Amino acid sequence: MKKVLVDCDPGVDDICALQYLINRKDVELVGITVVHGNCAASIGVQNVLKILTLNNLEKKIPVFVGTESVLVAENEAWKKMPFHGKNGLCDVTENDVEIDESLISKKGAANALVDLSSEFEGELHILAIGPLTNLALAMTLDPKCAEKWASLTIMGGTSWGQGNVTAAAEFNFFHDPEAAASVFAKMPTSVIPVIVTWETTLKNMFLGEKINFHPEQKTFKGKWLWDRCKGMGSFNEPLYSSFCICDFSAAAVMTDENVVKSSRLCQVAVECGNGLTRGAMVIDNRSQAAPHVKTHKARFALAKIIDEIDMDLVHALDGIQIGDS
Numbered sequence: 001m002k003k004v005l006v007d008c009d010p011g012v013d014d015i016c017a018l019q020y021l022i023n024r025k026d027v028e029l030v031g032i033t034v035v036h037g038n039c040a041a042s043i044g045v046q047n048v049l050k051i052l053t054l055n056n057l058e059k060k061i062p063v064f065v066g067t068e069s070v071l072v073a074e075n076e077a078w079k080k081m082p083f084h085g086k087n088g089l090c091d092v093t094e095n096d097v098e099i100d101e102s103l104i105s106k107k108g109a110a111n112a113l114v115d116l117s118s119e120f121e122g123e124l125h126i127l128a129i130g131p132l133t134n135l136a137l138a139m140t141l142d143p144k145c146a147e148k149w150a151s152l153t154i155m156g157g158t159s160w161g162q163g164n165v166t167a168a169a170e171f172n173f174f175h176d177p178e179a180a181a182s183v184f185a186k187m188p189t190s191v192i193p194v195i196v197t198w199e200t201t202l203k204n205m206f207l208g209e210k211i212n213f214h215p216e217q218k219t220f221k222g223k224w225l226w227d228r229c230k231g232m233g234s235f236n237e238p239l240y241s242s243f244c245i246c247d248f249s250a251a252a253v254m255t256d257e258n259v260v261k262s263s264r265l266c267q268v269a270v271e272c273g274n275g276l277t278r279g280a281m282v283i284d285n286r287s288q289a290a291p292h293v294k295t296h297k298a299r300f301a302l303a304k305i306i307d308e309i310d311m312d313l314v315h316a317l318d319g320i321q322i323g324d325s
């Protein structure tokens, strides 16, 4: 059984990733921490409770809410262009789920990350699918926190410099560049982050028929999920045939790295300047022998960039059918 902690900012693709992990019989979700991003953390945590409640897991999986602010410079961009709507679920509210907010832990997300990393030292797999503020704070509170992780999989950044919120930057890193930069700068050599980038998720799409995700959902849970996801741009394809579901891709890679078709080991860092490339992931493509390169250590971390995913293998994974699951 793989012990997994998900740090997320739900966001419909976060919810899809959570439903997939819930479906997996070999995954034990030991905690879900929520960060600001697609919506405020206080709203995102409600969305987490909704998907847990739909799966009758709201009392079994602890949920922690993080800070509402970024580390340094507040980024107003998401408030102006909330891609997943103001409530993170494309502003769909019909057939909503009653939640018990008293189930939200009194412990903050960063403290929970520190404590769960110690409790499950050496066996905790971290899936980070939002801005990296909670991780950065946890790694500051306990400098040895990340050394205790079995793995870290991140959805964020870019492989070839094609951003989404800006020409150069992907949303999660752009939203809190200093947090992303801090995580890489402080990453221990014992952990090599696996990074599923924006372009990789864009190139490797899910097929609706394979994940049982289409307009004719039969169960309440399937309808609930579909009604919220279809508001996202990529879900409005005429035939509802292929979907870019960024966080779901990262979750699939985290559960089974056999789905990775090609990857690169590189030194990576994040640009924190205020110019056109703020929030961009910088990859030193010169460093194919990256494990031996020491010169960048002040800001760079060795990471595994996922470039291609075998979607045939992904579509065959246990638990992949998030619709009517």
Ligand SMILES: [Ca+2]
Binding pocket: 008, 009, 010, 011, 013, 014, 037, 038, 129, 130, 247
């Ligand atoms: Ca997310």
